[in-house]
Amino acid sequence: MAGITSVGVYIPLYRLSCEEIARMWRTQPVGGAKAVAGYDEDAVTMAAAAARDCLRGNGKTADGLYFAGTTAPYVEKQNAAIIASVADLGRRSVTADFTNSLRSGTTALISALHAVESGAARTVVVVASDCRAGAPKGRFEQLLGDGAAALAVGTTDVIAEIEGSFSLFSEFTDIWRTQEDRFVKSVEARFMEDEGYAPIMQEAISALMDKHSLAPRDFSKIVFSASDGRQHAGLAKKLGFDASQVQDPLFHLIGNTGTAATLIMLIAALEEVKPGERVLLANYGDGADGLILRATEAITLIQGRSVLESRLSAMKNIDYGAYLSWRDLVPFEPSSLPERTEPSIAGRWRQRQVIASLSGVNCRKCGTPQIHPLGQTVRICAVCRSKDDFDRYSFSDKTGKLFTYTVDELQPTKNPPGLNGVVDFDGGGRLLCELTDYDLEKVRIGMPVEMTFRKMSRGKGIVNYFWKARPLA
Amino acid sequence: MESIRDKVAIVGMGCTKFGERWDMGVEDLLVEAAYEAFEDAGVEPKDIQAAWLGTVFSGLTAITLSPLGLQYIPMTRVENLCATGSEALRAASYAVAAGACDIALAIGVEKLKDLGQTGVKGPAIVGDNPDGTTGLGSGFSAPASFAYLGTRYFHHYGLEPAYGKRLLAEIAVKNHYNGSLNPKAHFHNLLTVEQVVRAPIVAWPLGLYDCCGVSDGAAAAIVVRADMAKTFRPDPIYVKALAVSVGARQGCMRQDYDYVHIEENVRAAGMAYDQAGIKDPRAEISLAEVHDCFTCHELILYEDLGFSPGGKARDDIEAGTFALKGRLPVNTDGGLKCFGHPLGASGLRMMYELYKQLQGKAGPRQIKDPKFGLAHNLGGNAGMGIASCVVLGNEKSGR
Known part of the structure; x- marks a missing residue:
């Protein structure tokens, strides 16, 4: 059966604490810190790092790469092709960008599964990466973090089989950006939660469990997305899973990493489950995707080196001034030093x-x-x-x-x-x-x-x- | 292969005041330097039969020389990064030696202040990707590309960084003392070791006073056949050697390149000493004008040029060997430290000092009975450098 064959994570080194942001604007800190991509990083470099991490090791390669994210530098020109070239994939690999929805990471994962199951590709790397910006002083500024996750999908050396998936869409405007928007916009949180997020996620999760005749007790972990910790905790209560089954969304450590968030959480869960145990994965955004994964004996192969742990523990705090500069949030005086030569x-x-x-x-x-x-x-x-x-x-x-x-x-x-x-x-x-x-x-x-x-x-x-x-x- | 030794002579030189010459354009600097040289040689502009202009940023073609009003003679612009001024002399000397002309002008100019930048592009960029071919050239600054040498030199010879910094400071202090005696220098201020050591860091271990300034300037030489030289003046200065050595990026590509010396310097010096017939440079060179763009470069140059054994330059610095009154004075005019580095002018500016010293006309900076002077430039940096060594002398050797 097809499934996940290896995983990779990239969390940038830098953290901006919510307290530092709150100090700047005299607002309330939501708690914790957000991971911040360095001044020389973006969604593509982070994705490349995660994809390389995923393919690290003897002879690992892939013949497909799907990039998922909403903040890639190019909106016309394929980001997956850049990442595939850095991951040193063969030229005759299938590549695609999945974008415009926070759900695109799981959508890419399901598409990769289909490609592998149909024989169109042997191994497809799905890499989700985001570097979303919240407007200064706003709620999202404290919530959003940067990061990337990669999963290889194939049929040999599977560490977690994908037993089933389910998708539904919903035309519901709750979080969005248009071509003109630099910062994330959203509706009132309770409207999103009551009419969008909670009912749609519940519907998808129930339908998926029903389809496979499984109940909450059949899972050792449930991994699901949310826009913040409060929303996450609220849904956890409604779903009927025990608190010990619910995967920590890691928001307090790295913020909400957008498209990457759910896949990073999935990797955190996979690093803990035992062979034979199931993980339920649910992801929200203009509808919902659900997947059922079951760890194989090979799951222990990824548990020794705990990539996520090492990425989370290496960190360096920055101040708000660095953040302003790195994200080009204010105009700076031009340098009088010679500038870099423009590329050809x-x-x-x-x-x-x-x-x-x-x-x-x-x-x-x-x-x-x-x-x-x-x-x-x-x-x-x-x-x-x-x-x-x-x-x-x-x-x-x-x-x-x-x-x-x-x-x-x-x-x-x-x-x-x-x-x-x-x-x-x-x-x-x-x-x-x-x-x-x-x-x-x-x-x-x-x-x-x-x-x-x-x-x-x-x-x-x-x-x-x-x-x-x-x-x- | 024949040596250039004693085939040509310099019979006139000119050098502008270096500095922030806001009031002067490239044309003013050229005219100032050239006319001082004409007057010094006792020639008229119409006597000049060919001219070579050295400049990096201040003009792409020989047309830049048009303000001199020379009438329809062959003129060429040459460029060899920081060795550009010396390159102009090399071209003019070869042409005279070859008999293509008898009286030639070598002139170098740079108007850096008009670029409106603090500093000059680092060598990783300059001269490599004029059109940004790949754009991979990193953003190293020029001081950074030399600071590498300091970091490695300290490590290699086991110098405590604080001691190493003081050693570098001694070089800056010496050059500023010399510059204070030179009205043509950009800077005339005296420095103390404490000031240099405490100055803001630019690129560790280099602080502000370890770096040369950004200046405008021009210098010129009149080159003639050696056998005609004494018809112009009783004290012509003979060209003893013209050497250039260019690296092929060995320093960036080979692990055996040690960053405690610059091979280009060693090779150029070796060629120059061979041409000049110098066996023991420490004993035979009377004074040297070397490329002290950054103090750590002057430090390794003492060794690269054969003045001190490897790793032993510190002993000579402490003994005052290279001071104005030392046994081998280096940068008697104040060096790049006090003149700044208008790239096209620097090599000829150094030769201007050698020329005056060898004629005994260096005023308060005059050293005793000089015979051979060495002018050294390096463009680029370790393993991707363009090193130039020119030896001038005040006597024809009795061959």
């Missing part, structure tokens, strides 16, 4: 493999891995000078050590000061690059690093992605 679209196309997977070369004659710091094609070996005699060599999955560095107060960055350095990769090769997500106090020569796909700049109306090094957790 044709140049980026030529170097697409370098951009996607930090692809360099390995010299067949002298065996030296190498990559050009500006991504230019290496035609002549930097060591033995042989010409055009290379194998492709990807640096994106290589760890390395900081050979030398400098803290750059003049670097054009929204998180000053900049840190850049010379990275010597384990196994050979060197790259001059920027670093990100660092703790300046801990930076030293010899510090172990890994590579991460980030937004470098915007220019000519496109997002210029490339790789940076970050301290190895």
Whole structure:
């Protein structure tokens, strides 16, 4: 039976506490903190990180990738294709964006299941990622967090079988954004809850259980979405599940991560269930999706390393000023320093493999891995000078050590000061690059690093992605 | 391969006051520098048979020289990043040595202040992606691209960062002292080690006073055949060596590149000493004008240029070897630290100091009985650099 074969999570390093927001606006804190994507991250970079996390390990690959989210940088141009290229999927993979609804993550999951069951694809990675913004001083500003989750759907090495699904739609305007809206809008909470959220979720969950002749006691966990903790607790009561069965929505730790939220919660549940136990997953947004999952013996494979735990525990608090700057919420005085060069679209196309997977070369004659710091094609070996005699060599999955560095107060960055350095990769090769997500106090020569796909700049109306090094957790 | 040694001579030089020349355009700076050189050489503009202009940002073509009013002679603009001024002299010297002309003008200019920026683009960007080919060039600032050397040098030779910072500060203090004696310098203020160490950090370990300023300026040289030189003046200055070495990004691509030296510097110096017939640079070079864009670069240059053994520059700094009254004075005019770095002008500005020193006309900065002067530039940085070494001397060697 088809099901989940592996999972990946990405939660950005940064947290903005609700108290900090409340202090800024003299409002009431809702409690906890929200995860905030770094200034060099967006829904695509977070999705890429989650997808890479999901495919990490021996020979794991996929022939399909579905991206789900409502805040991807491109509204016309496929985000899934960018993420699939970073995850190093073969060119003949099926890719699609599922968007415009917070339900799109589970819709993509059900579609992936259909693709796998029909034989159209062997393994499809579903990656949900969101970076939604609430207007300053508003309720959503404190509620919404950033994050991404990825699930691989396939038929071999299944860790949780998908036993069934159910969907219904509802034309109900409760949370929305139009093309012109930057911030999430919503109706009055009780109207949403009484006429939309609660009845629709109850209908979907009941119908799904009825269809499979299952009752609440047949599940060890129920995972369901909500817009905030109060709404979540309210529905939990109405559904007739025991409190011990209800998966914590993690809102107090990372905020509501939108499309990613339900899948992150599902991964949290899967990290705890025993083989043979069932999880009920329900997701709301312009209707509802429900799925029944059942853990296999292989579930223990993901429970040893607890990706979610490690992502949640690595964190760094930021202040409201950083948040304003990173999200471009106020205009800033333009820098008098030289700006970054604008990208060339044709140049980026030529170097697409370098951009996607930090692809360099390995010299067949002298065996030296190498990559050009500006991504230019290496035609002549930097060591033995042989010409055009290379194998492709990807640096994106290589760890390395900081050979030398400098803290750059003049670097054009929204998180000053900049840190850049010379990275010597384990196994050979060197790259001059920027670093990100660092703790300046801990930076030293010899510090172990890994590579991460980030937004470098915007220019000519496109997002210029490339790789940076970050301290190895 | 023949050496350029003693084939050509410089018979006139000019150098503007460097600084924030808000009142002067590129054309004013060019005219000031060129006419001082004409007068110094005792030539008329009509005597100039060919000209080479060095500039990076202040003009894309030889037409930039049009304000000089030279009449229909061959003129070319050259560019070699921070070694651009030296490159103009190299081109003019080769043309004269080849017999393509007998009297040539090498002139360099840069009007950085008109760019309206604080600082110049880092070398990861400059000269690589003029059209933003890939846009991958990271946002390293120019100080950052040299600060790497400081971080690694301290680590490699086990210097405590606080001690390393003081060592760098000594270099800034020395150059500012020299600059205070030079009316053409941009900065004339004296510094103390404490001031330098406590200045705001720009790119660790470099603070504000470890970095050179942003200035405007121009400098020029009249190059003639060596055998004609004494018809212009009794004390011509002979070109002993013209060397350039360009890296192929070894520092960015090979783990064996150590970041405690810059190989381009070592190679350019080696070529220059060979051409000039210098066996022991520490003993034979009388003074050096080196590329102190950042103090940590001057630190490693003492070793790269063969003045101090590897890791031992600190001993010479502490002994005052490179001070104005030391045994090998470095940056006697105040260096880039006090002149700023108008890229196209810097190399020729350094040679202007060597020229005056070798003629005994350096006023309060005059050193005793100089014979050979070295001018060094580096564009880019470690492993992606353009190093230039020029040796000038006041005597023809008796070959």
